[in-house]
Amino acid sequence: MEKVDTAHTPEDADAPIEFISKSLQGRTIASDVDVDGSNVAYWTYEPIKPTQDARTILVIHGFRGDHHGLLRVADLLPDMRIIMPDLPAFGSSDPFCDDEHTVERYGRFISGFMAALGLGPKTVLLGHSFGSIVASHFAARNPGAIYPLILVNPIAAPALEGPKGIMTKLAVFYYQVSAKLPRRLGLALLRNRAIVRVMSITMAKTKDKDLRRFIHGQHDAYFSAFADRRSLLESFKASVSGTVADVAGELRLPVLLIAGEKDEIATLPNQYKLMERLPEATLEVIPDVGHLIHYETPAPAAAVIRTFLEEHPA
Incomplete structure (x- = not known):
């Protein structure tokens, strides 16, 4: 079943429409597919002028996000x-079965999803943050x-270590308590708007008031779209227990890091340390932005993605 996606428009997040163009709607097809017994929602943004050489990019979003987060880049x-699928247990997708x-x-979900859609080895894979x-x-x-691999705001070091370790441990406690309380x-604790807003304010670095309003609206609208507390806690533990650095030496393909x-x-x-561990890496640093490159600086991110793919054709 296919339909045009209207849920992605920024009005849903009470934000200025100019941050996402109207032309994106004309490129959009919303679909769903069964992957290992779970229904997965995904969105395809077709090229305006389809050609045989048009690259296909599979996008994996971050923790507690969904496909909306990368719309400005798309x-x-x-x-x-x-x-762009909503990862299982987030957005409109079911959690994993058992x-x-x-x-x-x-x-393993990526493998199943690619097989279901017939995506071959020329597919570009892009992951943001937890993705x-x-x-x-x-x-x-x-x-x-x-081929190849693109990582935006890549997690390069263990979250439980270093100066931010104490904050991560508090976050672990927050998710554990939320899972044990009555449903x-x-x-209510997990979806508390004040907590979501504090997180949003902390991560946003832009001084543009309209853009900040857009970012906060996006987080208000989509940050709490998770399936259940169990899967959320499991996903959070996964997000703080692994890093890109864990497998850096095994990545025998071109990797673009956008930091x-x-x-x-x-x-x-830590991004520079990660680059040194990768056999074939390019690091692009975008100034005056933090962990929200996909919201705050999509234009330079899209530009370096295009250049990287031109340098590494399928």
């Missing part, structure tokens, strides 16, 4: 075919399955 790549939501399991962990581990365990109280100069989650010093 909007600025009108010559490419971009496929499986824990781990990095390895999400990697960078999932995408890199998948690429390491499935050599030749995709109504637990969900934010002011990223406090995936810090710049």
Whole structure:
């Protein structure tokens, strides 16, 4: 079953429409597919002028996000075919059936999803934040399955270590408590708008008031679209227990790292360390942005993606 996606328009997040162009709607097809017994919703953004050389990019979003988060980047790549699923247990997708939501399991999901859609080894794989962990581990365990690999705000160091370790441990406690409370109280805590807003304010670095309003509206609208508390806790543990660096030496393909100069989650010093561990890496640093490259600076991100793919043709 296919239909045009109207749910992605920024009005849903009470945000200015100019941050996502109207032309994106004309490129959009919303679909769903069964992958290992779970119904997965995904969106395809077709190129404006389809050609045989148009690249296909499979996008893996971050923790507690869904396909909406990367729309501004997709909007600025009108010559490419971009496929963005809501990861199982997030957005409009079902959780895994009787499986824990781990990095390895999400990697197996990518295999099943690609097989279901007939995506071959010329597919570009892009992961943002937690998606960078999932995408890199998948690429390491499935050599030749995709080409090349693009990681936006890649998680390069363990979240439980370093100066931000105490904050991560508090977050672990937050998700554990939310999972143990009675259902109504637990969900209220997880979906508390004040907590979501604090997180959004902390990550946003732009001084543009309209753009900040857009970002906060996006987080308000989509950050709490998860299936249940169990799968959310499992996914959170996965997001803080793995890194791209874990498999860096196994990534025998070109890798593009797109980092934010002011990223406090995936810090710049760790991005340089990660680049040194990768056999074939390009690091592009976008100034004056943190962990929200996909929201705040989609134009330079799209530009470096296009250049990287021109340098690494299928």
